[in-house]
Amino acid sequence: MLRLVLAAAVAATLPVTTAWAQFPTRNIEFLIPFGPGGGFDRTVRLLAPYMEQALPKKVEVLPKNVPGAGGRRALATVFRAKPDGHMISIMNSPGAAIPALLGEKVEYDLNKFTWVAKVGAEDYMIGVSAKSSIRTLDDLKKLGRPLKIPTTGFGSTAYAAAAVFAEAFGFKAEHIPGYKGTNDYIVGIVRGDGDIAVAPVSTFKQFVESGAIRPLVTFEEKTSMPGVRTVAELGHPQLSGLAVERYVVAPPGVSANVLKILSDTIGRAASNPELKAKAEKSGEPLDFIPASGARAAFDKALAVYEKYKTAIARK
């Protein structure tokens, strides 16, 4: 009788221990919600080989582009996948949350995802054409008319950031969506299509260097460009750190052990000095927060957008 109980006890623990000991049992698919070539694509492709080195067992980490529906297709795919840790995805914040803010129905629930890690962020900045006479926010106010702000579309993070900026600083905004990409609308204000552009600092850098763009205000905590004021300095510290953030998520229900392995693997990869150097060089510096802190970081960033929800939804 005792032997039976003992055997049953061992049998009961066996699946758990073997599952944990076995992860990963096959290649891991790392989904990218956008086409090849963008910042998210780069980050995943840089991480993948270093993740392979850091995993407890030898499997491949396969980056897979699943573009479509503004990133929703990949997230829907990973949301529905088996929660065994073999499919994860990189995620754009606040991009993934904006449809919900705008009242649209999506096929995933951000609250139910398993949050694996935060891997990076790119702070936003506001720029104007170097040919314009605008040098301060007061100059913008003196225009006496709504600001024309070109973006890629109403679902984009740049649009949301622009709406937040306008609302917080008391500007009326006329959005001009429909540009095909960040470079496209930055060139748009150089051309004179609009007044200001909101984009990541790293994307603006080249345009500032070439003399086409004059930086106006930055959302960074500490300005990286001399002479450019931060939003905190201009009286709105709550907007500090407004950025495009990158998180890694997994399907709902991943076991704690598998989650720890994934999170630690990414952390070890991210702290690899070779990878760090490569990431800096390609303009995507890594900024790792493990699973324990990832969800909190996301909520904190989202809170700002939540606060200005009506401005964003107003279109």
Next chain:
Amino acid sequence: MLESTLAALQLLFTPKAVMFLALGVVIGLLFGVMPGLGGTTAIALLMPLTFSMDANHAMMLVGGIMGAVSAGGSVSAILINTPGTAPNAATCFDGYPLAQQGKAGLAIGAAQAASTVGGCIGILTLIAVIPVAKQVVLLFGPPEYFMLAIMGLAAIAVSTGGQFLRGLIAGAVGLMLAFVGYDAVTGDIRYTLGSDYLWDGIPLVPALTGLFAISEMIALSVSGGTIAKEQVTTRVAQVWEGAWSVFRHWKVMVQGSVIGTFIGAIPGLGGTVAAFISYTAAMQISKHPETFGKGNIEGVIGPEAANNSKDGGALIPTLSFGIPGSAEMAIFLGVLVLHGIEPGPMLLIKHEGVMFSLILALLASTVLSAVVTLMIARQLALITLVDVHLLVPVVISMALAGVYALRETAGDVMLAGIFGIIGYIMIRFRYPRVTLVIALILGELAERSYHQSLNMGDGSATIFVTRPTSLILIVVTVGLLLAPVVQHLRRSRRFREPAT
């Protein structure tokens, strides 16, 4: 600038660089010849492999692919009436009848020569424009894009090939299909039938593959027999005769190259629109437009020149501002970024050498791919002797496999099948597919640019006439539309005079 050109030239002649270039050419030709696959797929698949390469070698590979793809695609268009890539679709219209008349070699020779010269003209234009590229890009904003889209749509009116009403109906259907999906301007989601699949609109590559490749296979299996109805004469002489014909018909060739370069430079348009408009333009300047569609060599020269020169044009916004001029360029930018090269206004200043490697690779590839294709033209033409019942299943499976490889979505394959059936119905009832395609591609650009312009102009349409470039385009469009009317009036007047 001269030193970096010389440095890039020196690099071009190292064995490793030549190897990568040759590899790119071969891959480009293979991906080009197979319907459903294309340059975008090839570069996307190879991108991770370039990770460990030197940036210049990566450019050799990518340039090799880009220059060779439509050369390969023209072969399928001519031999089996199935465009290897969408920009080769217009080549089918006269290339295939030539193959049916046993003149496949002639057509292939002409296509290759046109591709090479067109590609060279495109690249030379790029090099000439580079110093003022930024200013050129800045001249064209949403109002100008709208006018260009209208101009392209106006081309539909003249490209109906004698079936005016049917052409317009097909064009209208194309416009309707263009509006499916999420609209970036209003945030509306249109006709997606509740699923996310059509969220980005009707995916072009599966739709065009179905419309041209699959429909032709259906038509072919219905008619039976072999493709070449007459004796296949692909003696070497014929192939070279075809190549030389390009210089005899130099006006069509130059016109096609200019059109291709210009349209390639407009982000959102690509080789398909360039080739179709070039075909239409060739018809317009011809003294015998009624021979088009029956095996007029100019119907091969025009589009093939355009679909290669577009690469040079597409690099203008890509290199000057990092705005991709076409889908291939978008992937190409990804390759650059992978190598730590940030696309943007500093690209040409900071990475001159690498960019010239690309330009030289592209130039070399247009020549190399033509040479390779011409060498095996005779053997390739023998495909026209294969019984269609063997050919059709092979081509359909390759095409569908290629479509699937693009996004690994079963929906794409089904869409290709549906458009295949639609295309076949259009063939049977003699509705031109050209107009549907032009409208499908241009509809999105037209609508988006229109709303962008209105937003820019505070809701007033006067913005289209207050911007000088836009105004010029309006005048040109009106001129293009009136030209056939004026021609007609002049001709009828000439007939009346001798009577008096």
